[in-house]
Amino acid sequence: MKRFLALATLLVLSATGCTASQEKSSSATPASEPFTSRVLTTGLADPWEITWGPDGFLWVTEKTGKRVTRINPSDGSKSTVVSIADVYSTESQDGLLGMAFRPDFLKGNNDVYLAYTYDADPGPAVDRRTKIVRYIYDPAAHTLSRPVDLITGLSASTDHNSGRLVVGPDQKLYYSIGDQGNNQFERFCNPTRAQDLPTAADVSNRNWATYVGKILRLNLDGSIPADNPVIKGVRSHIYSYGHRNPQGLVFGPGGRLFSAEHGPKADDEINLIHAGKNYGWPYVSGFKDDESYVYGNWSASTTPCASLHYDNFAIPPSVPQQRETAWSDPDYVEPLKTLYTVPNGYNFHDPACGDQSYICWPSIAPSSMDYVPADQGVFDGWRNSLLVTSLKNGALYCLRLTQDGGSVQGDITQFFKTTNRYRDLALSPDHRTVYISTDSTGLSGPKFGPPTEKLDNPGAILEFTYVGPR
Template sequence: MIWVTERTSGEVTRVDPTTGAQQVLLAIDGVYIGPQHEGLLGMALHPELMQGQDNDHVYLSYTINNGSADDPDPTAQIVRYSYDEQLQQLVDPVILIEGLPAWNDHNAGRVVFGPDNMLYYSIGDQGANFGRNQRRENLASTLPTQEEVDDSNWRTYSGKILRLNLDGTIPDDNPELVGVRSHVYSYGHRNPQGLAFGSNGKLYETEHGPATDDELNIIEAGGNYGWPWVAGKMDDSAYLYVNWSEAPDDVNVNAIPVPDTVPQFPESDFDGEIIEPVATYWTVEDGYPIGEICGYICDPTIAPSSVYYYEASEDGIAEWDNSVLIPTLKHGALYVQPLSEDGTEAASAPIAWLSTQNRYRDVIVGPDNRTVFIATDAFGSASQKYGQGLNTSVLHNPGAILTFTYGDDGNVTRFAEAPITVDEAQLASSSTDAPQEWEDPATRSDERPESAAVTTGEADVSVTEDSNIAEVAALGAPKYADSCAMCHGPAGGGGAGAVLAGNKQLDDIQFVANSIVHGFGYMPSFGSQLNDNDIAEISTFIRNSWGNEFGVLTTEQVQTVR
C-alpha cells in the first residue's frame, strides 16, 4: 500500500497501488493550513511497522497556529502516531518536539527514518531575505546557543537538518557546533525538501536554489552547506548575498540596481568552510536574464521536490542503476542523476524522464522495482509542454498519483530528454505546429475540458487615461478571479501570493505592470497568457479594490514594459 499525506486536508491515506482505492487513516485536527508551505508536511514509517515488534509507529510533521487567523504565529511539530491494525486507524498521538520554526514560506518538513534508528527532519529558511519575507533575518547559518537549547528555544533551527532520538530528544552523538550539542545535524540550507538514505548509508538531500543552483548534497554531520552566503558552489556566478534584513528602512526592496547602502557580499567573501554540492541544477554566468524570459519557470533551476535512491538489482530499470531520482516541480519531469560507483559524485549530467505537464511532488518505486509512482501538485505553474507559451498554470493531472511501468522486454519509452536551451525553448514555443495547450499527449485530442482557464484574445477597446475606472475594473474583476485569485485571494488577502488589499506598492504603475508581464519572485509571468488590455484591466481592478485608490493603468503603460 502507498501511504500518502495531504498538506491541506491534514489527512493520511492509504492507496491501493493496483486499484487506486483510498482509505483515510487519520484526519488531524488543528493543522494550520497556509496557501502553499504550511500544513501536513512529512511522514516516516517505522521500519518494523506491522511486523509484530510493538513498533507500529508513524511519524508526522505539521504546522500549527499559535496566533489568530488575522495575526498567525505558526510553528511546526513532529508527532508520533500508532497504527491500530484492527481499526485501521492512526491513534494515540505523542508530540515528540514542538515549537520548531515555521512561516509562510520554505518550511521543507521532510521526515525520514535513518538506518541508525534516528529521525532526520529538514527545515527550510522560511523564505527569509527573499520575496515577501525580504526584511526577515535569515538564520540558516546561525547556530543555537547553549542557553537556547536549555530553554527549548529552537528559533535558530531554520535552514537546518535535524537528527533526533525517537522520543524527540537530542542524541548524545550529535555534532558539537561552536561548543553546543543540539538537534542540529547540518546547517546552511535554503529549502531542503528532499531527504533520503541510500542503501550505502549516505544521506542524500535536494534543495531549492534562489534562481540558479538547485542542489544535490550528501549530508555530513556538522556540515555547513553555505546558504545564504553561497548558492551552489563558491564560484561567484549569478548570485550575490544581499542582506536586506540590515538594509536602511527607507530603501526600496525593488530598487534596481541594489543601492550601495544595502550590505552585499559575493560568495568568495565567505571565509568559512562549506561542503559543496554533488551537483547543481544549473549554474550560469553573471548576466543571465534571470526572471526575464517567462518568469521564474524559465530560470535555470528545476525545483527539486524530493529525492529517492535507486538500485536496479537484477529485475529493475538498468538505465537507473545507482542513481538518485529527483522529481521536479517546474519541469514536470523525473530527473535521473547517475552516481559514481561509491555514490559520492555525479557520474554525468542528469536525464529527464517521464515528462508531463504537471508539477511533480514526490516519487516512489514499487516492490517490483520497475513500477514508478509520482505524486503531482494540485495547482501551481510549470513548464508548458503543449501550446505556444513557455510556462502555464494549466496542469494535466493535478492532485494525482501517476503510474509508469517499465516494459517487460527491458525497454521503456523515455518521455523527455536532457533540458533544452533557452533559445531552443523559445524557438519551439513559436512554432506554428506546436501542440495545443489542452491537447492530450496520449490521444492527441484537442478537446478542451470545461474547467480550462480562458485566455482571452485581443480586446476591442484599449484602456486609456480617460477610461472610466469603475467600468475598467468591472472588466478586470472576472479576469482577476480566473488568473490571480488562487494565489492572491478572492478579496486580495494574499496567500501563496502577496496581499493586495491596502498595498501601497500598487501605486507604482511600472512595478504592477512589470510584475504581471514578466513575473516577480514566486509569481510567474503572465505576459504570454494575457494580452496588454487584459493586464491593464486586471491592474486597474486591483489598484482600485479593497481600499486601494490608485486610478487606471493603461494599455500603453503595459506595452511599455513588455
C-alpha cells in the same frame, strides 16, 4: 484518463526542456526507456509525501486536506487513515507535510511519524509553528490514533518550510527545515538565519529559533541524540546547517544521507550530508564560483529596510553585498551537483515566459528525492541513482551515483514530462513502478508555449511502469 495516457506515453519518449534558453543551461537529456503510465487516483488535496508502505499500500499526506490517505496501488481506491484538525494550512507551504515509518513497521512496530504546521496561539492571532508527532497504527481498523508530540514550537513559514521527514538506518529521525523564505519577496527584511546556531541556553530553554535552514537529527522520542555533532561548542538537534530549502532527503548506499535543495534563480543543489558540516547558504549558492549570485543582506541595509522596495534582480546600494569567494568556513561543503549553474550575465528574463519568468529560470524546484539501489534498478540507467521530482518542470530527473556512492556522474536524464507540479515520489518494491504525487494548484513549466496554471492532473497520483527488458 485516456487523454493523459496517450500524452504521457508520447512525452516519455520525447521529453523536451522548458524553452530554448533553458535548454542552453540544462544538461538533462530526455529518457528513451519504455514506460506505460496511468492516473492511479485523483481528488487529493495537495498530496505531499507519498510512501510505499510495508502493507503494500501507498501512504499519502494531504497538505491542505489535513489527512493521511492509504491508496490501493492496484485500483487507486483510497481510505482516510487519520484526519488531523490541529493542522494549520493555507494555500502556501504550510500544512501536513512529512511522514515516515521505521524499518520494522508492521514487523513488531506500528509507529508512524508525521510533521505538520499548527497555530500555537490560542486566540485569534496566528502563531504558525511546526511539530513532529508519533501516531500508532491499528492494522485491523486501518487508522492512526494516540498521537504524542515529539517536538513542538519549531519555526514555520508560508515559504521555504521544507518538511521532509525520514527515519535513518541508525533509527533516528531526520527532518529538514528551510530558511523560511527570509531575505526575499515579502519577507525580504527578515534576516536569513541558516548560519545561526543555538547557544547552550537556547537548547536548555527549548528555544528552536536557530533551527531554520538546518537538517535536524532526533531520537525517536524527540530528544537530542547523545552522538549528535557538537557545532561551535553546542550539541543540539542540528545535524547540518547553511541550507536554503532542502525538501529532498534520502538515505543511499552505505547509509549516506543525500539532500536536494531549492536554489534561487539557478543552483538547485544535490548534497551529501555530513554531521556538523556547513552547506554555505546564504553566502554561497551552488558552487563557490561567484557565478550569477551574490549575497545581498537586505536586513542590514544602511537605510531602513522597510523603506526599500524589494527587487529580485537589482540590489540597492544601501544593502551590503558579499561575493561567494569572500566567505570561508573550514566546515563548508560544496554540493555534489547543481541544477543548473549559469555564468554571470545570464539572461533570466525569458520573453517566452512573460511576467512569470521564474518558471523558466535554470533551477527546477526539486521537491523530493528517492534512491534506486545498485542491485535493484530495472534498467542500467536507473541503478545506483537518485531520482528527483521537479515542481517547475513537471518531470523526474535521474542522477547516477559513482560506484562508491560518494558523487554524481554522467548526464542527468529527464523522465515523465507533463504539465504538472511533481511533489514527491515513491517506488514499488520491485522498482519497476514510480508513483508521483502532484500539486492541486500552481504554475507549471510548459511542455510547449508559456507557463500555465492549467495542470493536466491536479491533486493526483500518477503511475509510471517500466515495460522494457531488464
